[in-house]
Amino acid sequence: MKLSQFPTLRVAAADLNGQMRGKRVPASYSGKLGKGAVRMPLSVLNVDIWGADIENSPLVFETGDADGILFPTDRGPVPMPWLETPSALVPMSMSHEDGAPFLGDPRQALANVLERYAARGWSVMAATEMEFSLVDDSSKHLRPPRDPRSKRRLFGPDILSLDELDAFDDFFTELHKGCVAMGLPTQTIINEAGLGQFEVTLRHQSALRAADDAVLFKMLARGIARRHGMAATFMAKPYLEDAGNGMHVHFSVLDRGGNNVFDNGGPEGTEILMQAVAGCVQAMPASTLIFAPHGPSYDRLVPGAHAPTGACWAYENRTAAIRIPGGPPVARRIEHRVAGGDNNPYLVLACVLGAAIEGIEEQLAPPAPIDGNAYDLDLPQLAPDWGAAIDLFESDPFIARCLPAELIRNLVMTKRQEQAKLADLAREDHWKLYLERV
Template sequence: MDLRHLQTFRVGAADLNGQMRGKRLPAATAAKLESDGVRMPYSVLNVDIWGADIKGSPLVFDTGDADGVLKPTERGPMPMPWLENRSALVPMWMFHDDGTPFEGDPRHALAAVLKRYADRGWTVQAATEMEFYLVDDSGAALAPPINPLSGRPIQGQAILSLRQLDAFDAWFSALYEACEVMDIPAQSAISEAGLGQFEVDINHCEAMRAADNAWLFKHLVRGLARRHGMAATFMAKPFAGDAGNGMHVHFSVLDADGNNIFDNGGDDGSPLLRHAIAGCLNTLHGATLIFAPHANSYARFEPGAHAPTGAAWAYDNRTAAIRVPSGPPAARRIEHRVSGGDINPYLTLAVILGAALAGIEDGAEPPAPITGNAYDLDLDGLAPDWASAIDVFERDPMIARILPQDLITNLCYTKRQELEGMQSIPAEEQWKPYLETV
């Protein structure tokens, strides 16, 4: 790994909140990165949203806060276009000294789920729709961004407005250029329902790479916004009364011959499609903490606000939590519409894909697909609040089938510490810890 043309480079891994944790290193150390890795405490992947150690966590107190070894992922080094000075980022993940994966690393959790698909001769293709706000955070409260053309804050909803996209043309042009050099396959961009809200779709690819793309995209968007005099946030609900940010996940599964196992040649899809949908529905309640991991996440779940809350599925119906989009049978796929934009992409894809596989393993059958507006139906669904979500996640048997116990334990310790910390912060100030961390 030759980075000698640079003075320094960064190594970074995803913690449980999806924040990038790592080090800045001199370029001369890159030669030994593959063989020696970088030593860092296991506990650094299990700090809270403020970056503080988790009180009472067995990861710290039962191990003496031991070191693990960060090793480069298959992604390899990439530029960091949000920085003024040239540098490179090497994405990493955590291992033990004997080379076995550290189960508290969220990327390893996804890898373990994908291995179960691979053991069947299957590969998962996934794509994400990334919603975010550009904002002005220079005052005491968040505000819509300044229109670069008029010099005034933007006003009025502008869903699918080319005018609003064009107002931020310089920023979007820089974003697409940056995605190209980072090999993030950004596709369409649209102006969404909220003031200053946008969505960028990232193209289908192998599921681990899709999670990498989502993780890297979030860091790129936030960093590039700062270079253009704004802030960007993936908070689930930056503005009360305005649209929330989601991250919709699309996925299909290919067999060893490259055939889509969800395709039966017709519009309804195969029995395996129904089993996978049933698994996703059966896991919604227990997995609420993954789809809504923060205090701000629960403000997004308002009936009729384009954030599904009930365990229902449908064909081509955006009010349902699980949607089967229309299109040619060979492209039959599942769209999981529950997650907020503030999630950890690795944990989210691990739970969604693990739930689908559990449904297939069990031969589970979903209820009949709904028609009409899901918000008008009396449906079981997500845990109602953050504290409840932590409790049900900790003991849910489906979660125990999908994620390693150490990760479940660490995440519950982390979220209970964050819950306690947020209770001491006035509601109108709670956006500050989340603005650029989620």
């Protein structure tokens, strides 16, 4: 893509909540981007969900709010088809003045985890399934959107309905064109179980690229929905009595020869697969904050509501938190089903893959796979609420081995500030804060 064809560019990196923070620059800046011309305070990637500085943050008070340097990522620039004026976004990552990665940058934290796989000569392939809801936010309360044909509101679930997909054909056609323009490898879009709820599946690719594309897809869906008089939200639970939005992560690991290290030629998978599963199961309760990062996230984590609440795994069982899908052995993979749609994809991938490689390196053995409905079993549970999740994430020694210390510290400070501020916001107004920020 020739950046000179665009009047303006956006250069930005994702903060801890997955929000892009950066600058608008003229196209003439494009030749300078790889030379460290764009600088921002390190603390910018550590703001809260409102976009406010973290009180008493070491990034501000111990370093004098030092600048970091933004460099373009290998994802490359993408057009922004939801804007009227042709524009391009150049995704960036943050480094310290000396060139060392700033591990408070979620993308750099994921890259740091992936280095542990690279040290073994391995690469991680990942894919996401992302659920989102189309909503009408024009009144005091969220409402389902209107069917563009009849102008009547959607009134109930319509699972795998082609008719409902076709009702929003103009939106999905423009969304698909945007995905093509941005190089987002969408495979399928389906109607899900909730009111105006849909799911998109993105193709397997390198884990870092998968996280990049999940973040970009969220931006695209929200932008295109606005062009069609609606909002697209990835909130975990847009309506309390309806299905919630999740994000499933699929991943496998390839060796230098391109062989899947999870594949033993049969349905059960290799010992390495079992070790990776063991790491993911062991880390799961203390990882709750990553999978449910906001106060309203916990409305989704209730038993029997299609969101895993117990740390377990199984073969071909969609009630389990971790599922080993069937299919050809060469495609053997792990499906991690816990995260809500309101997550930061970089942090989810970093946490899941960090737990998996820790399980492999420690040669952990998983518990037995479950049979039957996971909600009927006595299992170790995810953290029950936001406060407990923050405390557990901060203190858990296994998490400390999975993720960079700087990331853990900054995320805990961010979430404690958000928790205190959210207490002053009426519950019925929570959606106004989170609708398009997650």
